[in-house]
Amino acid sequence: MMIKKYIGSTTHEAIEKMKRELGMDAVILNTRTVKQKGMFGIFKKPLVEITAAYEMDNKSSNRRSDMEDIKKISSELADLKGMVEKISYNIHQKEEKIDPNLKEYWIKLVENGVQDTVATSIFSKLSQQVDLSIKDSISIRNIVKRVLVEYIGESDPLKVKDGGQKIVFFVGPTGVGKTTTLAKIAAQMVLRKEYDIGLITSDTYRIAAVEQLRIYSEILNIPLEVIYNEEDMYKALVHLKEKDLIFVDTTGKNHKEVDKEDELFKMINSIKNKEIYLVLSSTTDFVTLKSILNRYSFIDNYKIIFTKIDEAERLGNILNIKYLTNKPISYVTTGQNVPDDIKIMNSDEIVGSLLGEI
């Protein structure tokens, strides 16, 4: 702290001088009157002297801005506290409505990313239908598992009727793993010599996309047709007419730009004996997934593949999305390796993970 004195003919004048030099942060320690110097000083009006204390290097203004920051942070903390209390109050209220026998399962599901509305709806129905109060805890656990497995449903993976042909489209958002997943399924079928397979790619948006599939077609020794428009598609189908399965890779699309009038969807629509896989990443949040599903809702018959479950923290979205769409979830993919990192969706395993058993 530094000390400085100011003299003025009035207190006001002395303070003004001090403020001009030291700003608003100086503190007045003392005020006193002093006689003017000189021979006739004795006859003159006395002057006012103030003693001011101040901090060097604007420390005091820093301190003030620190104080402001602290005030801001504590008001934000208070807001956050309010929000957390509101959320936990809401969750608590929602929990309250759950049959006490099911509460621990409800909490597990919600902790694992199942929407609380979905968990509540499933368990409300269950407790309306079954008197759980007369069941022991092991039976309740088994009932809950059976019910959840039923909600997740059958995987309904790819099959071809003897002598038939299927044209299988992989559509979905950018970068979710459409091409890799197509390659995994194709490679496994080639390795098992199960079906005779051909590939088509309409993803000519990037040269690298065609090359990616060309590499797989060469390794697997299966033909690849590159198509640029709808007419090319019909030509490619002639070239591949003897194949049991024709896999079609498509360009990843920002779901906000998906339009059913796109040439791709018109072409898909014109094809018979098809299966459409909507490929979704397990790492996408629920709100975005919901919006993707809305955008693709004009396709009536699709199945779902969930990719990248190895990267997801929680698998709740599998149940959320099944509940929302009631479409089969056929495959889950578990890593980048072709062809190994893919499994037919196993509802027992998913439920085990949702209940924290795996």
Ligand SMILES: Nc1nc2c(ncn2[C@@H]2O[C@H](COP(=O)(O)OP(=O)(O)OP(=O)(O)O)[C@@H](O)[C@H]2O)c(=O)[nH]1
């Ligand atoms: N961790 C993990 N990565 C995966 C999985 N499946 C695919 N990937 C990776 O995701 C990235 C994108 O895969 P692609 O198959 O090219 O995705 P895409 O949907 O065809 O992409 P676009 O054609 O660009 O829309 C690659 O690095 C893949 O190796 C998976 O199950 N787990």
Ligand SMILES: [Mg+2]
């Ligand atoms: Mg691709």
